[in-house]
Amino acid sequence: MPSKSKTVQLSHGGGGKEMDQLIKSVFFNAFDNPILSAEEDAAKLNLSGPVAFTTDSFTVSPLFFAGGDIGKLAIAGTVNDLAMMAAEPQYLSCSFIIEEGFAINDLKTIVNSMAKELHKSGARIVCGDTKVVPKGCADGVFINTTGVGRILNPNVSVKNIQPGDAIIVSRDVGRHGATILMSREGLSLESDLSSDCATLWPIVEQLVATSTPIHAMRDATRGGLSAVLNEWSKASNVGIDVDEDAIPVADEVKGLCELFGFEPYDLANEGTFILAVPKAAAAGAVEIMKRYGNCEHAAIIGHVTEAHAGKVVLTTPWGSHRYLDLPQGELLPRIC
């Protein structure tokens, strides 16, 4: 890049010479693979049988946070959405909306972070798009990733949760939301707290490979644990009982929640998932999960009932009960 191009210019989005250069020097350099083509309008894929198809746009602020950045998040997020359908993450598209004046070096850092995260699942970026908007029309960079992948276990479904199932959480909850909150409040230097942002496919692949009878799986992103459990109880028309004492929450997350009036169960996660499996299979699933980094604190946190269908009931450490509701109100904007 010539020195005049240390930042992204409107001409980089014009469809001409400058765009061609940016795409080749930044994107192709990092994402190179035999399917990705600078010349065709679309990638050619060979797919067969049932596949999962999912999309997510990432607008997180700040772009760089403890434990990750928007690039890592854009890959892990979509790969995880496929993984949660028991689908092998295979092919991703990526589309950038970049604000004029964005530093090319920051763009390269983000793109390299994406390339690194792709290696954790084996997924590949096979097509893309770049738009540049004038200064003030976007905030830094937004990334969309859309993924397709072969479904390995077609029975995994939000509608397949059954009374008697155990509810498992893969690790302590609320880290991503708390980390973003912390960095917005300028508290980053006072804490070791970092986002849980991670690719979950290796763990899911192992659960599938060991024929764990997974009924439902979901990463607890926006709306956190509360949103997943409420959606599940409604979609499968079951009650879910959760033992508050059993839900792992880091002390730093608890502290921030007390300070700012949030509920840790409502905070977003980006590498934490919830699993519903028959009770008999629960201990085995937890055993498998604990072998993986980030899942050392995997725990059974509750179970599914026929009673109070459509509702999630939390048993507090003092033995009292309360409904855990779908979060509402503003929560934290631009968490992902």
Added chain:
Amino acid sequence: MPSKSKTVQLSHGGGGKEMDQLIKSVFFNAFDNPILSAEEDAAKLNLSGPVAFTTDSFTVSPLFFAGGDIGKLAIAGTVNDLAMMAAEPQYLSCSFIIEEGFAINDLKTIVNSMAKELHKSGARIVCGDTKVVPKGCADGVFINTTGVGRILNPNVSVKNIQPGDAIIVSRDVGRHGATILMSREGLSLESDLSSDCATLWPIVEQLVATSTPIHAMRDATRGGLSAVLNEWSKASNVGIDVDEDAIPVADEVKGLCELFGFEPYDLANEGTFILAVPKAAAAGAVEIMKRYGNCEHAAIIGHVTEAHAGKVVLTTPWGSHRYLDLPQGELLPRIC
């Protein structure tokens, strides 16, 4: 929607109750189909054989313009990218980034425009995502659509253009770019000019069904006719000769180009495509195209040569020759 929600609020992107309501009342209402699910993280598709996969983010400004809006554009753009691979547009994802304060009524207009455009190809939206960013962090609304579709003719490729091929353009060029330019300059009321924005699949389907031996196909979006022909000449390592007199350009587009110093061949189109077919098949292809609305002015504009490989040569109305180069510089930002 209660009256306090006449505009999109940050809470509409939070993953809780408000988001659920927005998605159901606006998106599901318009896009309803058996595959689209509010409950799963991904759509389940049955695909087999070679498929095309393509992505585009749309940031056009203004959002509403003569001949279309960002919604129509977001569907036609991705459907056309599939069509240009001779792929039947089947499944689309759509992802919205919405600025806080955006009018719900405008959002509904855009979404209804998407639904209407989907009917022109039979493609369906099967998964989606909604993000809301604080006021000032985006400009109105950005939409990503990503599509998959079955490839009907695997031979269509930017690398398959051969000396002797005829180059056909489906209609007059530069309309979309000129329309956006016009509306930015506040000239809209003085002209009947409108964007060419349109779904091209019905025409392409007919070309495929009649076994037209298509070598390459491309919609002339960003960078216009100039970008397509230059990319083709390089990708297939051939020369392309174009007769300037044969390229249809509307008088209004010519006038605007003279006024603002643009070249009509560099301006974006959103419903205009270029075709390379063997010379013997060219008249038949043009005949088929002319049967369709918007293609009445389809014309053979040039041919492919072995000479000057990698270059596009324009013969002017005065018989002189000049290179038609890949556009460079700022052009028009936020054209699509």
